[in-house]
Amino acid sequence: MRTRIKGGRIIDPANALDDTLDIFIEDGKIVAVxxxxxxxxxxEEIDASGxxxxxxxxxxxxxxREPGEEHKAxxxxxxxxxxxxxxxTLCCPPDTSPVIDTPAVAELVQKRAEQAxxxxxxxxxxxxxxxxxxxxxxxxxxxxxxxVAVHNVRALDNIQVHRMAMEYAxxxxxxxxxxxxxxxxxxxxxxxEGRVSTRLGLAGIxxxxxxxxxxxxxxxxxxIGVKAHFCRVSTARAVRMIARxxxxxxxxxxDVCAHQLHLxxxxxxxxxxxxxxxxxxxxxxxxxxxxxxxxxxxxxxxxSDHQPHEADAKLAPFCxxxxxxxxxxxxxxxxxxxxxxxxxxVMETLRKVTxxxxxxxxxxxxxxxxxxxxxxxxxxxxxxxxxxxxxMMSSGHNTPFINWEFKGQVMRxxxxxxxxxxxxxxx
Amino acid sequence: xxLQVDENGRLRHFLSIDGLSRDIITDILDTAESFAxxxxxxxKKVPLLRxxxxxxxxxxxxxxxxxxxxxxxxxxxxxxxxxxLNVSATTKGETLLDTLRNLEAMHSDMFVVRHADSGAAxxxxxxxxxxxxxINAGDGRHAHPxxxxxxxxxxxxxxxxxxxxxxxxxxxxLHSRVARSQIIxxxxxxxxxxxVVAPRTLIPASIDSLGVQVxxxxxxxxxxxxxxxxxxLQNERMQGALLPSEHEYFNxxxxxxxxxxxxxxxxxxxxxxxxxxxxxxxxQVADGSRSVILQxxxxxxxxxxxxxxxxxRSQQDTGGSTDANQN
Numbered sequence: 108m109r110t111r112i113k114g115g116r117i118i119d120p121a122n123a124l125d126d127t128l129d130i131f132i133e134d135g136k137i138v139a140v141x142x143x144x145x146x147x148x149x150x151e152e153i154d155a156s157g158x159x160x161x162x163x164x165x166x167x168x169x170x171x172r173e174p175g176e177e178h179k180a181x182x183x184x185x186x187x188x189x190x191x192x193x194x195x196t197l198c199c200p201p202d203t204s205p206v207i208d209t210p211a212v213a214e215l216v217q218k219r220a221e222q223a224x225x226x227x228x229x230x231x232x233x234x235x236x237x238x239x240x241x242x243x244x245x246x247x248x249x250x251x252x253x254x255v256a257v258h259n260v261r262a263l264d265n266i267q268v269h270r271m272a273m274e275y276a277x278x279x280x281x282x283x284x285x286x287x288x289x290x291x292x293x294x295x296x297x298x299x300e301g302r303v304s305t306r307l308g309l310a311g312i313x314x315x316x317x318x319x320x321x322x323x324x325x326x327x328x329x330x331i332g333v334k335a336h337f338c339r340v341s342t343a344r345a346v347r348m349i350a351r352x353x354x355x356x357x358x359x360x361x362d363v364c365a366h367q368l369h370l371x372x373x374x375x376x377x378x379x380x381x382x383x384x385x386x387x388x389x390x391x392x393x394x395x396x397x398x399x400x401x402x403x404x405x406x407x408x409x410x411s412d413h414q415p416h417e418a419d420a421k422l423a424p425f426c427x428x429x430x431x432x433x434x435x436x437x438x439x440x441x442x443x444x445x446x447x448x449x450x451x452x453v454m455e456t457l458r459k460v461t462x463x464x465x466x467x468x469x470x471x472x473x474x475x476x477x478x479x480x481x482x483x484x485x486x487x488x489x490x491x492x493x494x495x496x497x498x499m500m501s502s503g504h505n506t507p508f509i510n511w512e513f514k515g516q517v518m519r520x521x522x523x524x525x526x527x528x529x530x531x532x533x534x
Numbered sequence: 535x536x537l538q539v540d541e542n543g544r545l546r547h548f549l550s551i552d553g554l555s556r557d558i559i560t561d562i563l564d565t566a567e568s569f570a571x572x573x574x575x576x577x578k579k580v581p582l583l584r585x586x587x588x589x590x591x592x593x594x595x596x597x598x599x600x601x602x603x604x605x606x607x608x609x610x611x612x613x614x615x616x617x618x619l620n621v622s623a624t625t626k627g628e629t630l631l632d633t634l635r636n637l638e639a640m641h642s643d644m645f646v647v648r649h650a651d652s653g654a655a656x657x658x659x660x661x662x663x664x665x666x667x668x669i670n671a672g673d674g675r676h677a678h679p680x681x682x683x684x685x686x687x688x689x690x691x692x693x694x695x696x697x698x699x700x701x702x703x704x705x706x707x708l709h710s711r712v713a714r715s716q717i718i719x720x721x722x723x724x725x726x727x728x729x730v731v732a733p734r735t736l737i738p739a740s741i742d743s744l745g746v747q748v749x750x751x752x753x754x755x756x757x758x759x760x761x762x763x764x765x766x767l768q769n770e771r772m773q774g775a776l777l778p779s780e781h782e783y784f785n786x787x788x789x790x791x792x793x794x795x796x797x798x799x800x801x802x803x804x805x806x807x808x809x810x811x812x813x814x815x816x817x818q819v820a821d822g823s824r825s826v827i828l829q830x831x832x833x834x835x836x837x838x839x840x841x842x843x844x845x846x847r848s849q850q851d852t853g854g855s856t857d858a859n860q861n
Contacts (some may be wrong), residue, residue, distance in 0.1 A: 300739045306552065306744065307653065308714055377537065422629070423629065423630055423651075423657065424651035424674070425651070426651055
């Protein structure tokens with residue numbers, strides 16, 4: 108099968124390429140990005156004039172709820188939603204049920220994704236068995252079974268176990284994902300400790316729950332030299348601490364949730380449970396600091412932190428609701444909004460959802476280079492649309508962005524050269 | 535959109551002082567004043583809510599608040615149903631929404647709700663059928679607006695000129711829904727100066743954003759004050775790392791006649807009850823001439839009558855008739 112994508116604006120951050128060219132695809136791989144490719148006879152031509160042609164997005168954190176919580180969503184339902192949002196690779200955190208702490212579960216997740224056929228799913232292995240923070244997981248076997256990193260999701264209470272886990276991961280050259288959170292300081296809080304939590308009487312999570320953990324973990328990373336990645340940074344101060352560590356040459360990277368770049372504690376308003384997220388929405392100053400972190404490349408990736416829920420999970424008093432946003436379908440729109448709002452360069456913004464996350468995980472993806480899988484997103488930058496619950500593809504409709512207007516829309520998504528989503532004609 | 539007022543700006547639910555205008559708050563106080571006369575008569579009933587069913591829905595134990603709500607409802611001639619739901623209902627898997635739907639099926643007109651989660655009353659108001667009024671009788675750390683209103687009522691009876699008052703709240707501000715509601719009510723009524731007094735472990739973050747001054751010493755905090763409100767210190771606060779001991783707390787923050795001498799000579803002392811004598815204040819102060827603690831309790835009935843009748847009036851006129859919604 109040979110496919111030619113014609114006349115689109117190719118934006119490929121990994122190659123610093125921004126030009127009107129064609130993409131030539133053969134047997135699922137990109138064979139050339141050029142005006143012409145001698146001898147290429149396309150079976151299929153896709154007209155991309157007026158569209159952006161960008162690498163399929165890579166999302167560092169997306170819960171698909173399978174295995175274990177299929178009443179919320181499934182790998183099939185969520186990868187399909189991902190395809191509709193231009194995302195072709197999703198990393199699945201290990202807090203499934205059962206936990207991804209054995210090769211069998213890691214393989215199951217990948218197999219289900221393959222069967223569904225909408226997107227690549229890369230499992231992240233558990234750092235400790237059952238994520239209990241006590242005994243190390245079989246990290247080497249998990250890596251062998253396709254896990255691209257290890258993560259404990261909830262931070263470890265026992266810093267000694269944390270240290271050993273990092274040393275063991277480093278032994279096997281595995282990237283450790285770190286949730287920068289001190290459980291004691293978090294103390295069952297459900298909102299940022301500040302004006303809004305005080306006014307609404309919500310148990311607060313202080314800034315120091317994040318910064319104290321970052322400081323402590325940076326000390327370990329410095330001593331161990333493990334490749335470490337801070338997940339879902341939420342405070343301006345933590346961004347500065349990580350920037351300093353990067354300046355000092357530590358092997359650390361970081362990501363931020365797209366919603367953290369747009370919402371603040373004020374959006375909780377009158378107990379809007381769709382704004383119940385962990386880490387919590389923080390202050391305007393933090394939001395600005397996170398944007399600066401993205402702009403200055405202290406933060407290399409923007410992720411969705413997708414957490415679909417059934418409607419009941421959000422129908423309770425604020426703190427009693429499940430946290431998280433169904434966020435796949437707003438990852439690209441919210442990222443691109445930075446271009447409109449803050450004048451970010453298009454190339455750099457797209458880097459945060461393509462080659463940025465790819466380089467954190469050393470993935471052979473997130474670019475349009477010849478020889479790579481043809482995971483490609485076609486995007487109409489001029490189309491306006493509104494997010495509504497009935498049009499959402501994810502099983503979870505829990506999002507505070509309902510009724511937001513966005514500029515730009517995914518028109519078609521290709522996975523290994525095959526069209527897995529086409530607007531108005533979903534496959 | 536303000537959940538608490540209808541399109542004519544009248545009280546529809548009473549969930550929080552936050553978001554209510556000075557006019558509405560003053561209206562509640564004035565209405566309560568008219569009911570204060572009723573409760574003093576030998577026949578203590580008015581027929582305003584005859585035929586209405588009020589459900590006291592208490593997810594947290596309470597004696598005083600529940601009984602004053604019950605008395606208030608009965609004096610308005612309403613039928614009252616007391617439902618005490620401890621944790622067991624929820625551990626059986628019934629959600630708050632399920633409970634709500636079941637009670638709606640019993641054709642009630644008003645829910646008086648107490649719940650351990652902040653925002654529970656807002657949640658219920660948002661999901662209840664439109665003809666039902668919701669009154670917040672305390673939700674988590676968030677709000678206890680009828681308590682705050684009876685405190686405002688008590689203050690106004692003694693010190694009608696809010697503008698020149700200096701009001702001090704002493705104690706566990708962090709966990710207190712009463713304090714939050716009081717602070718917002720005092721500010722809405724234009725009280726000149728509001729201070730809070732507590733060690734830092736009991737003061738929530740950014741409390742100054744609510745418009746108060748923070749003091750950590752009792753004497754500097756109550757100097758020249760007109761009104762001193764002592765908060766109840768829950769026993770469980772001693773078990774964590776918030777405070778070292780009752781002994782030290784009383785030494786530093788317990789109100790005694792000696793410490794009270796720095797306040798204005800005609801200062802009044804209030805407490806939402808029940809008092810821990812020897813912890814928040816000593817008996818001399820609690821039973822002394824400046825204490826208005828028992829008046830607070832009796833005013834509580836008039837204030838709750840006011841809130842209930844006002845929110846029901848709005849529902850009767852605009853919320854759709856009871857019959858139309860019950861089938």
